[in-house]
Amino acid sequence: MARPRFDKLDPSKQAAILDAAMKEFAANGYEQASYNRIIEKAGVSKGAMYYYFDDKADLYATVYKHVQTRLVAILSSTDPVEDTAAFWQRVQQVTERLIAFTLDNPTTIALMRSAWRLQFHGDHPVLKELFEFAHQWTAQLLQQGQAVGAVRSDFPFDLMVEIVTAVDHIGDCWFMEHSELDQQTLKQWGMQYVNLLWRMLHPGLSGPASDP
Numbered sequence: 568m569a570r571p572r573f574d575k576l577d578p579s580k581q582a583a584i585l586d587a588a589m590k591e592f593a594a595n596g597y598e599q600a601s602y603n604r605i606i607e608k609a610g611v612s613k614g615a616m617y618y619y620f621d622d623k624a625d626l627y628a629t630v631y632k633h634v635q636t637r638l639v640a641i642l643s644s645t646d647p648v649e650d651t652a653a654f655w656q657r658v659q660q661v662t663e664r665l666i667a668f669t670l671d672n673p674t675t676i677a678l679m680r681s682a683w684r685l686q687f688h689g690d691h692p693v694l695k696e697l698f699e700f701a702h703q704w705t706a707q708l709l710q711q712g713q714a715v716g717a718v719r720s721d722f723p724f725d726l727m728v729e730i731v732t733a734v735d736h737i738g739d740c741w742f743m744e745h746s747e748l749d750q751q752t753l754k755q756w757g758m759q760y761v762n763l764l765w766r767m768l769h770p771g772l773s774g775p776a777s778d779p
Contacts, residue, residue, distance in 0.1 A: 569629040573619040584609040584619070588630045593677035597627055631682055634675055635700065641668060654717035655765060658708075662757040669742055670750055683740045705732045712768065719770040727768075734764070 573581065587608035591600045602623045606616050620626040642661050648654045669676050706728045712718030719727075738760055742753065 569620055569625065570618075573629070576619065580611070584611065584616075584626075585630055585633055588626050589634070589678055590674060592627060592630060592681055593674045596681040597623075600627075602626070630678065634678060637675075638668065639704075648711050648715055648717075650715050651717040654712050654715055655761070658764065659758070659761050662761055663754065665739070666742065666750070666753045666757050669753070680740075680744065683736070701736065702728060702732050705735060709768070716770065718768045721770070731764070731768070734767070 584605075588605045591605045591608070595601070600623065602616075603613075605626070606613050609616070616626075620629065642664050644657065644660070648657055706724075709718050709724070709728060709731065713720050742757075745753070748756075
């Protein structure tokens with residue numbers, strides 16, 4: 568992440584660097600993005616950029632963290648979940664907000680898409696914090712659901728978190744790759760996606776497998 572001295576930089580200069588970096592990463596992906604082009608568009612010297620960031624990976628992680636913080640603020644809610652219906656309504660609202668964000672922020676979504684495509688480099692340092700955060704967010708959501716009886720408790724919790732995190736990751740990738748679809752179509756698929764999660768997680772549902 569950015570060195571502490573970046574946080575002390577004038578906010579307008581911070582914004583110029585982050586904006587230039589976001590557009591470059593969004594347009595070309597992490598691997599093909601040019602650090603020199605970012606420096607030029609941000610209007611800073613190469614020496615100054617290395618004064619704030621260790622390298623391109625460090626800058627990318629900072630930009631993504633900035634976007635992630637913004638997205639979490641949009642998707643999160645401080646209202647308590649009191650029962651099963653309220654929990655699944657919350658899941659539906661989060662899905663709808665993500666769809667709206669996808670449609671309204673094409674550059675940001677292109678940046679996020681570039682991060683998802685790095686999944687094939689699972690040990691990439693840029694991804695470590697991203698996946699850790701997704702894992703923690705999912706665990707907290709499932710704990711809220713279990714507390715009100717909306718999420719099953721007859722399954723190993725850590726395994727359930729891993730499965731839902733993976734499903735969410737694939738779902739996010741799909742929505743980001745299909746941002747050209749109209750809002751009504753995306754909303755319809757979003758409702759079906761929530762229904763899929765409900766079928767996976769709702770307590771009391773059983774499948775074809777049974778104890779011998």
